[in-house]
Amino acid sequence: MIGVLVSKTSLGVVAGLASAAFVGYCVYFDSKRRSHPEFKKNLYERRRRNRKAEEHESVPILTDQRSIERYFMQEIHKGELLITEGNFERGADHLMNAIVVCNKPGKLLSVLQSTLPVEVFTLLVYKLNNYNMNAQRQTSINDNLMTGLVADDGSVE
Numbered sequence: 001m002i003g004v005l006v007s008k009t010s011l012g013v014v015a016g017l018a019s020a021a022f023v024g025y026c027v028y029f030d031s032k033r034r035s036h037p038e039f040k041k042n043l044y045e046r047r048r049r050n051r052k053a054e055e056h057e058s059v060p061i062l063t064d065q066r067s068i069e070r071y072f073m074q075e076i077h078k079g080e081l082l083i084t085e086g087n088f089e090r091g092a093d094h095l096m097n098a099i100v101v102c103n104k105p106g107k108l109l110s111v112l113q114s115t116l117p118v119e120v121f122t123l124l125v126y127k128l129n130n131y132n133m134n135a136q137r138q139t140s141i142n143d144n145l146m147t148g149l150v151a152d153d154g155s156v157e
Helices: 008-035 039-057 065-084 088-101 105-115 118-148
Strands: none
Touching (some): 008 039
16 A cells, blocks of 8 residues: 655645646736737627617617616616706606606606606606607508508509
8 A cells, every 4th residue: 555645735835836827827818819919809899799789778678577667767767867967858858768668657747746846847748748749640640651552453454
């Protein structure tokens, strides 16, 4: 029976050498990665794609309740921040976005009426009226376009 005694000192030296080799490999790999000619271009493209993805996340998926709730809370928060900063116009825009996706807009409007300053609430109601008028106008235009279409039955007149 051959027994090898491993002392704590030799075990510590081996662990130290292994960790130094690992750190050395990491530094080597990182320097190779950074010196690659396409590294900066790829990094820029990846960051640009991430920014675009974040921008698209701000629009809710109308079939996903969580997405709508997240968008609603985000828009309420942005609106409140902008109003406290004194930017009433943009704050009202964000609050209007929240009202549009809200499932109980009347209740939300009554809460906002009691919490917002009068001029901000008036601006919000004005913006909502304009939004509703534009939506109705767009719907009537689409209806007129649909009734004005003629089905082609393939006959020659």
